[in-house]
Amino acid sequence: MADKPRIKLPKEAAKGEVIQIKTLVSHVMESGQRKDAQGKTIPRKIINKFACEFNGKPVFSCGLEPAISANPYIQFDAKVDEAGTFKFSWTDDDGTVITAEEKIALKA
Amino acid sequence: MKAINRRQAFALGGGFVMLTLMPMGADAEVTNDAAKWIEKFTGGKQPAKGKISLDLPEIAENGNTVPLSINIESPMTAESYVKDVMIIADGNPNAGVATLSFTPLSGKAEASIRIRLATTQNVVAIAKMSDGSLFTEQKTVKVTIGGCGG
Numbered sequence: 001m002a003d004k005p006r007i008k009l010p011k012e013a014a015k016g017e018v019i020q021i022k023t024l025v026s027h028v029m030e031s032g033q034r035k036d037a038q039g040k041t042i043p044r045k046i047i048n049k050f051a052c053e054f055n056g057k058p059v060f061s062c063g064l065e066p067a068i069s070a071n072p073y074i075q076f077d078a079k080v081d082e083a084g085t086f087k088f089s090w091t092d093d094d095g096t097v098i099t100a101e102e103k104i105a106l107k108a
Numbered sequence: 109m110k111a112i113n114r115r116q117a118f119a120l121g122g123g124f125v126m127l128t129l130m131p132m133g134a135d136a137e138v139t140n141d142a143a144k145w146i147e148k149f150t151g152g153k154q155p156a157k158g159k160i161s162l163d164l165p166e167i168a169e170n171g172n173t174v175p176l177s178i179n180i181e182s183p184m185t186a187e188s189y190v191k192d193v194m195i196i197a198d199g200n201p202n203a204g205v206a207t208l209s210f211t212p213l214s215g216k217a218e219a220s221i222r223i224r225l226a227t228t229q230n231v232v233a234i235a236k237m238s239d240g241s242l243f244t245e246q247k248t249v250k251v252t253i254g255g256c257g258g
Contacts, residue, residue, distance in 0.1 A: 018215030065204035069173040069222040079215030
């Protein structure tokens, strides 16, 4: 686990433009439904929350349940009114948080 | 009127059997606590149809990753935007799939995720607007191989 999350967004955008952001993070997303070879239930371990903010303001967030596929892929949009930094965070059931940042500039 | 002959009688009988079996064959029964999730999200209010376009494959060969895209009609301004969207699968062990929260900064109320579906079932989306109104849409997905493991 804890590979660097993959994030795809344009390097720059026109003021007011709505851009698309694609994110992918490596995670087993163990559903808590599966059983191991001994018939014991494998405990649940998932990313239960994803959040994205831009210059400190929330853009999009998402509560995730075990019904989300392994290596959760999340795609959403964001409106860019100023240059700044997108901050992304994925919160694990065990409390660890995977974070990432991406900068975006305004088109001259 | 002519009395029905043997062949017609059989045809009729067959038709009747088909009819009685149909409701069971028409898959997608609710097998979990989906109603409770919906109730909690809507507060008992009845959502209206429309505004949402929910994109899912009609047949998913692999229930482990089923692509889901959702797009909700909204100006996405500070006055009027889509606040929360709940996605529910009514045939999974747990009904909840995801809750998406948008803001005016999202620009568009649009998102794509990949979900797990245990079996053929309905996927339901309910959107809550900033003014409190509710909209819903649902799609049936036929699943060939379930995605919840043994």
